[in-house]
Amino acid sequence: MSAGTIVRIAARGEGVTADGRHVALAAPGDVAEIDGTVRPGPHHAMPPCRHFPRCGGCQLQHVDDVAYAEFLTGRVVGALAAQGIEAPTLRPPHLSPPHSRRRATLRAERIGRRVVIGFNEGQSHRIVDMAECHILRPELFALVAPLRALIGPWIKERRQATIAMTLADQGVDVALEGVSPEGLAAHEALVGFAQAHGLARLAIDEGYGSEPRWEPEPVTITLGGVPVALPPAAFLQATVEGEGALREAAVEAVGDAATVADLFAGLGTFALPLAAKARVLAVEGARDPALALRSAANRAGRSLLVEHRDLFRRPLSGEELGRFEAIVLDPPRAGAKEQAPALAAARTGVIAYVSCNPATFARDARTLLDGGWWIDWIRPVGQFRWSTHVELAARFVR
Template sequence: MCVNGADDEIVRVAARGDGVTGDGRHVPFAAPGDRLRDDGTVAPGPRRRTPPCRHFGTCGGCQLQHLDDDAWAGFITDRIAGALRQHGLETEIRTPLLSPPETRRRATFHAERRGRQVHLGFTEANSHRLVDVQECSVLHPELFRLLNPLRGLLSALLPGSRRANVHVTLADQGRDVLIDGLEAEGLAAAEALSGFARRHGLARLSLDEGLGPTPRWEPDPVTITLAGVPVPLPAGSFLQATAEGQAALVDAAREVAGDAAAVADLFAGLGTFTFAFPRAKVYAAEAARDAILSLKAAAGAAQRPVYADHRDLYRRPLTVADLDHFDAVILDPPRAGAREQAEELAICRVPSVAYISCNPSTFARDAEILCKGGYRLDWIQPVGQFRWSTHVELAAKFRR
């Protein structure tokens, strides 16, 4: 029985995934509409669902499998609205676009030996303890099918005192695997690696023994196609988590930029947004050397009018004089945001800015800078491509 009425109802989900009652109590794994009973247990409400994965609650990879899609979308919207309120901002927040289950095309697993076996999976929440993953409702099935074979490979190569990281990605040519923290010296190890890659049809198998990734198997150059342009894919490089999430972000950026003739793509990476504007002249700036070289090579091969600049935008943001040459700017910084670049944008004359963010807090900070400089925040399109995670992404339109 509940004696406190509305105070016992879960009214929202906090940033780290706990449900919050009307009187402010935090309840792990509670959904909006649940009720907290007098004995501390939870009475399920209409927004609760049965988690699809046996590891939920232990594995730190997902925090929100107990929410239905409406509740998860509400969590995403609330996170963004709350961050905006802290900076005195509000705008239209569109319905979140959610990636389906089993669509993640990249992930990083941890591996460690336990006796004769190798455990491979994610760590527990707030812990270094490893969960040996036997199923995953998030990862693309093509990647998940590699886990058991990888356990077999690592059982022959991984020493007992070391933990390795295994990065898996779906590229144009198939599955790309990078293992770091593993040393594989000698003919037997080399044959084991190449034999494994051949048997399982890998696009590439690379090792990073401390000096950067080195391909041990790559029959054909590995690429990822972005807006119809095949781009060389460096081992371990950043890629949007799902094809659906990438498409949603690109569509939003196109909506902001419209028919802009000159576009600046800042924090460009491999060119997710660079190649989305085939009729525009695009300036692409990126600090990661391998990524910008891949972008430049792809642009040259596709004969696109792209100027690729190896540039650290934290140390050397584009100045007002630089920015005023563009009709639109695409800004896609890491989680730290782009305070230095936002300060320059705030005093320039660029008509439209598309801001792509993976952190509502730093986005809202930078949005305040832009709005104080004369921009208007027209709308925000949330994107949920990290299925059942508290990780929130968005695209936003600013205009003069």
């Protein structure tokens, strides 16, 4: 075996040499020596966080932005190639900046008198006790140390708890699971903590669903200029910057369409801004987001109809889709396999496809291309900074 130059980054973050060797923590341009050491090249960066690479929250802090952008693009190109699709025009990727994640789920555990909070190690259930974080918004990270003191007495020995945090319009929304605060003193401690830290909401799930213990006013998230009620555990794009990149791509793809269907609409990330200039049907399978979107649109006077419908079990037909000049869809990681055949046959002008999984996007793209569509452009999006998670927005036309 001889020394080899790293030519690309694999899907899980390892560097890959020209002869196919995978080398941990190597960046493109690095040289993997015979003795197993890595000689840094021009794209090798100094990781900013003391917890890297042990913490599973990041996999790519050792690469610079040029290599990270190439990784995002390469993941999309590779997924398309696996379906026999030649890559179309790929726009420069969006990279969300450090300290921009507005939602995160952390783990907590009590070990003796010590409480650890953080992300799990990669491929492990062990928690990396968070002393710093370069991906979270400061508002979220500022709560880590106070939460250690608050929840420690309520975590059973060697049992993990979950802390979900989302930055809403009113402040941070905190949801705890796996803790058991009992009695008046515990209730007063929860309320005092929420007041002291200006929380928007503090909820606890003890196995019977999320129960708010503090919510002085209804919690909202503003989408397309419209405040929308934020249900507990509702999906939200990870960063404001990433949401903006995806929204701008979808709005551009739709263009001047007067009628738009937004499939897997969620809380209205795309439906609400589109409804400012078009008539929009928003279709969402989860009840709470659908109700929140409907109420928000009615209050704002947006031209938006919301249908609560499971698109996996009951996808829209080609006839239903053909009533719209443009279609927007943003499915979960599983993609839109059940909806794709009707999309392929639909007599509509354009499809804007937002995806959080290049592999299922490419699978659905194959169905669309076989139905006579072609891909105008794709923009990769990296809003999970320094992770291997890749998102994208694409425009399909006939």
